[in-house]
Amino acid sequence: MKKLIYIIVVVLFSSCGDFLEESSQDLIIPKTVKDYSEFLFGEGYIRNNTSIHTYLDIMTDDVEEKANTWPVMQSDIRGDGYGYFCWQPNPEYRFTGALNTDNAWETYYSKILIANNVIDLLDDAEGTQSDKDDLLGEAYFLRAYCYFMLVNLYGEPYEKESADKALGIPFNYEHSVKERTYKRETLARSYELIENDLKKSIHLLETTDYTKTVFRISKGAAYLLASRFYLYKKDYEQAISYADKV
Incomplete structure (x- = not known):
């Protein structure tokens, strides 16, 4: 009888161990550019039905x-x-x-985290360099757009003379969640960081020059965002230049 009990216990615990070792059915680990593309489109893009502001x-x-x-x-x-x-x-x-x-803060920073994942981890994915560059262009666009919205919601209005002292927003470039304190950058630094992402996006999307549907970020969308960015920065020549490209 004792042997039977021991056998049942061993089988029970070994079965539990096997069960616990099973991978999650809901966990998807991106391995290819296509995986990352679906990840960015599904989790990073902002939908029309998303109530933000x-x-x-x-x-x-x-x-x-x-x-x-x-x-x-x-x-x-x-x-x-x-x-x-x-x-x-x-x-x-x-x-x-x-x-x-106010859902804007949470929504935009969560989208930024998705973009960070693609930007930081895409290099090791399976796929052509051209496909990687195009997706990186989308990710940089998304991050620039989210920060642009955040700085205009929570930062001070842009004035060149006071931008070095005026308050902007915190920037996060981590691709994982970490417990740390983020400080607000100056408005000048905030606009500089957004512009860096925007220029990277435009360069990558121009280089690949993929034909896309209206549902994916394209170089035309990047030109449009750039025209609005420079309008808010009061760099009207750049605003007109990018608007003409659209």
Whole structure:
């Protein structure tokens, strides 16, 4: 009887060990450029249905177009966005005192983390150098775009004379999550880092010059972002130059 119990225990624990050694069915480890491409497209791209900063439109002349966009709920978005619509010191608060959720910080930095993974790890993937360069161009574009949005949401407006002292945003170039304190760069340094990514993106996408659908980042998209970047930086010659390229 004891031998039978011992056998059952051994089989049970050896089975548990084998079970625990099984790899996760949900874990995907990218090995090829195609894997990384699907990873960036699926996790890094920002979808139209992603609610990030619905309050921006009610701070502009577009407010008349956006004010009554929820007819089913019989609601005016200026109610929930009162703090932004009326340019309050603490715009996150509604007229009732309730606090709005700001998803922009979390969303953009999570997308940046995805881009960092592609930029740092793609070199060891299986695939042609041309395919790698094209995907890197997309990743640099995505990171530049996210930081551009963040610096204009949370940094000070760009003025060349004060950019060296004005506050920008923190930058993260890690491809894994680490517990550390990030400091805010100056506005000048923030724009410099964004411009570096943008130039890399344009160079790579121009070099590969792949024909793409409207659903993937292309050199045309990079030119468009560059035109907007230089418009905000008040470098109007560059803004016009890139707008013409689009």
